[in-house]
Structure formats: structure tokens, C-alpha cells
Amino acid sequence: MRFAGKRAVVTGGASGIGRATVDRLVSEGAEVWIGDIDEGAANDMVATSNGRIHFRRTDVTDAEAIRALIEEADAAGGLDILFNNAGAGGAREPIGEVAPEDWDRTQALLLRSVAMGIRYAAPLMTARGGGAIVNTSSVSALGTGYAPTAYSTAKAGVLHLTKLAAADLARHNIRVNAVVPGFIMTNIFTRHLEVPEDKRAQANGMIAHVAADSQPIRRAGRPEDIAAAVAYLASDDAAFVTGTSILVDGGLTIGTRGSWDPAAPSLFSALEAFQ
Ligand SMILES: NC(=O)c1ccc[n+]([C@@H]2O[C@H](COP(=O)([O-])OP(=O)(O)OC[C@H]3O[C@@H](n4cnc5c(N)ncnc54)[C@H](O)[C@@H]3O)[C@@H](O)[C@H]2O)c1
Numbered sequence: 001m002r003f004a005g006k007r008a009v010v011t012g013g014a015s016g017i018g019r020a021t022v023d024r025l026v027s028e029g030a031e032v033w034i035g036d037i038d039e040g041a042a043n044d045m046v047a048t049s050n051g052r053i054h055f056r057r058t059d060v061t062d063a064e065a066i067r068a069l070i071e072e073a074d075a076a077g078g079l080d081i082l083f084n085n086a087g088a089g090g091a092r093e094p095i096g097e098v099a100p101e102d103w104d105r106t107q108a109l110l111l112r113s114v115a116m117g118i119r120y121a122a123p124l125m126t127a128r129g130g131g132a133i134v135n136t137s138s139v140s141a142l143g144t145g146y147a148p149t150a151y152s153t154a155k156a157g158v159l160h161l162t163k164l165a166a167a168d169l170a171r172h173n174i175r176v177n178a179v180v181p182g183f184i185m186t187n188i189f190t191r192h193l194e195v196p197e198d199k200r201a202q203a204n205g206m207i208a209h210v211a212a213d214s215q216p217i218r219r220a221g222r223p224e225d226i227a228a229a230v231a232y233l234a235s236d237d238a239a240f241v242t243g244t245s246i247l248v249d250g251g252l253t254i255g256t257r258g259s260w261d262p263a264a265p266s267l268f269s270a271l272e273a274f275q
Helices: 016-027 039-047 063-075 100-127 149-172 197-212 223-234 267-272
Strands: 007-011 031-036 053-057 081-084 131-136 174-181 245-248
Touching: 007 016, 007 063, 007 100, 016 031, 016 039, 016 081, 016 223, 031 039, 031 063, 039 053, 053 063, 063 100, 081 100, 081 223, 100 131, 100 149, 100 174, 131 149, 131 223, 149 174, 174 223, 223 245
Parallel strands: 007 031, 007 081, 031 053, 081 131, 131 174, 174 245
Antiparallel strands: none
């Protein structure tokens, strides 16, 4: 019960990583405010939570909506934890084709939202003596080939913002860290597809197969894998941890495939033929 008596805000809490984190925080004693645009899913969570989960419709591209969400949670007794997590794939075009307004929308969704979450939580957490902030980045912040360019650039920004905010806010006893998920099975991959449900299920099955085959740990990542890391960073177990990130990727970014998959071509296996 690391979060008994604590209040948390989770953006994107109605699905996937955010939802698993809401469940984890509540299971350890927290009261949680979800900020999301999916009213149906969030209201279902509220209805079965015995008053532990609250929902305020919040589009995180709207800074005033973020402010209102954070103020609502704080007014209930003080905000202890903020998880800046809401997101979607954003502009998918390569850099030679992306439209300026799509680029801006993606940055507003994935990077400015995190900055404004910190912006509005910081004074309130300062006033009550501290708090813990966790931001969702991505392996796409670390290299190419994981996600579209606009998304990956925003997620890299989240990592650097995490360090800058941690440096700024340590004097107020506010810790700021990030979680860096690998390939996690959630709705994010198929949410934008306008296809019948059976086609969506087919796409999710294909993605699960690819995810399980993508890294040394041969299964798709689960939202709960990320929630466990977020809960650690948000808890007093991480009291001396700030300005850093936890990579939870099943080894996806360890190195070349040939280093962990005996079936994949590698320089060393090629040379073995000559020994
Ligand atoms: N799934 C992965 O493999 C993966 C990997 C790395 C990072 N991430 C990041 O994890 C975070 C959570 O994604 P997920 O995989 O759980 O996806 P998801 O689609 O299951 O959940 C995302 C949630 O964010 C909400 N959301 C989307 N746009 C919003 C907006 N404008 N305002 C408020 N809420 C909004 C959605 O309604 C949904 O509830 C995102 O930031 C995503 O970029 C996911």
C-alpha cells in the first residue's frame, strides 16, 4: 500500500498503459483522477471503483483542460503524483512529406502536454512540500525505426524535458522521471484504423505476433509491465531517483538481432563458417 492516502492524476488513463497504471495505483491505496477523451471507457472504470477513481474529460492538447484536471485533484486534498501519459501515433508521414500543422498537432499531443502537466502541477506540489511526476517516453526516443518521425521527436523531447524539470524542481522536493516502453500490446496501433471490428482483431493479432518476435524476451510487452515501473518511480522507493528514465522493453534496444537470435544473420555466425 505505497500510495495509501495519496492522490494521483493519470492522463490517458482510460486504456492501455494508463489504465494499468490507474489500477496499480488504486490497488496500492491511491485515489486517482483520469484525464482522457474516451468518456465511455473512463466512466466504466469510475463506476466499478468504489469512489477511488474519478474522471474529468481532458484533451491534453488543451493546456487549460490540463490545468483544470490537476486543480480538481489537488482541491480534493493535495496532488501527490502526476503521470503524463496520454498519447497516440500522431503524424505518420516521413519528414519529406509531413504537413506543418500535423507536426504541430503531434508535438502538442505528446510533448507540450507533458510540459503543461508539469507546468500546472509544479506550483501546487511545491506549496504542499513535494510530489512525484512520471512521463511516458518511448524507445522511439532512442533510435530510428520504432515509430514515425514526429512522434519519435516528441518522445525524445519528453526525455530531455524530464531532466530539465527534475533539475528545476528538486529544490521543491518534486521528483521527475520517465518510463521508456518498448513494444507494448495496447490499442495504440489500431486505434486510428477505420475498419470493421473483425479486421481490427486481425490487425491486433498480427501486431501481437510481431511484438512477440521483436526482442530477446519473446512475448509482447504488457501494460502491467510499464505500470510496475511507473509505480516504482512514483513511490517513496524511488525517493533518491530523479531526472532519469527506466527502459522497459524486453531487451528490444540491447543491440543487433544477431546478438540474441541464433537464427538471425550476424557477422560472427558468418565468420564461424570459416573456422
Ligand atoms: N504501446 C506501446 O507500444 C507504446 C510504446 C512506447 C510509448 N507508448 C506511449 O504510451 C502512452 C500510452 O499509450 P498506450 O499504448 O497505452 O495507448 P492506448 O491507445 O491504449 O491509450 C492511450 C490513451 O490516451 C488517450 N488519449 C489519446 N489522445 C488524447 C488526448 N488528446 N487527450 C487525452 N487523452 C488522449 C486515449 O483515449 C487512450 O485512453 C502514449 O504516450 C504512447 O505514446 C506506447
